[in-house]
Amino acid sequence: MAVIKPVDYGAFFDTVSPAIETHPANYTEEVKSAFLQAIYDRGNLSSPAINDSEFLLWLRVRLRPLLVDLSPSLVTPLLDIGKNRSCNSSQEIITLLDTLHLTLTNNTKREIFKITLLFLQGPTPLKCYTGRSLYIYLKDTFLSFGFPDLSTFKSLLPATRESELLSTINAAELNQLLNQPNMIDNNSDICVLFNNYNSSGET
Incomplete structure (x- = not known):
């Protein structure tokens, strides 16, 4: 990921994410977590330059296969993206995670609940x-x-x-x-x- 420019992330994950969805056994949780961390660090999905339609493409197509078996430590940065986007986008994140809830551990589910609650409480x-x-x-x-x-x-x-x-x-x-x-x-x-x-x- 260090040699891939963020401007090329869309094209990269348009190829990689469908491959992960088709052959999930070939991609460990560690590999998927590394992909997610790179997106969090350099993908700039909170930016207004990425409109809601493009963000939903990221969420539903490019991110979805990476969120299966999501680690608790990766919940907060994912939901933080939603804080800086429209209400519809932030709720779409929870809705997508809900479709994957059978793959999530209890610790991950508790973290999703906790961060959602913090979002409702303020500022x-x-x-x-x-x-x-x-x-x-x-x-x-x-x-x-x-x-x-x-x-x-x-x-x-x-x-x-x-x-x-x-x-x-x-x-x-x-x-x-x-x-x-x-x-x-x-x-x-x-x-x-x-x-x-x-x-x-x-x-």
């Missing part, structure tokens, strides 16, 4: 949220990688918007939310949730 909390049901938005964001427990869910709500955001969740969705595995970890949090939920006018 602009819920910056990609567009006003629909907050519960459905979070389900669609995390996909198969988990769901925040109640205290973490509450931490995603800016104090001045708690009632507003909770009012987007209907009663059936609230029931689903509270029945998520290991959801209720602190009884005081559920009191805060219901106090704000009631103030939204829901019954």
Whole structure:
């Protein structure tokens, strides 16, 4: 990779990535990780010079075979690319990883959940949220990688918007939310949730 110029990465991976997908046994995790690290270091996929359409080509065609059996240490730089791109592009990364979840270790899945949560928490909390049901938005964001427990869910709500955001969740969705595995970890949090939920006018 040291002798390949970044400007030639597209053409290089247009050849290599399909070969990896066709003959995955010929490429070890170490080799795929080295390819990914080179892309992270020199591919400049966060650059505005690469538009969303080109980025999605990178993601779905060139990167996809390299993300099978993704190492936990390579999750953060991948999701960091999404931070500097459109909301659609950042969610496409999670969506693609979700299609590969059967190849991922539990440690990798936990890392994906953790970095996704950090993305939602700031510096602009819920910056990609567009006003629909907050519960459905979070389900669609995390996909198969988990769901925040109640205290973490509450931490995603800016104090001045708690009632507003909770009012987007209907009663059936609230029931689903509270029945998520290991959801209720602190009884005081559920009191805060219901106090704000009631103030939204829901019954």
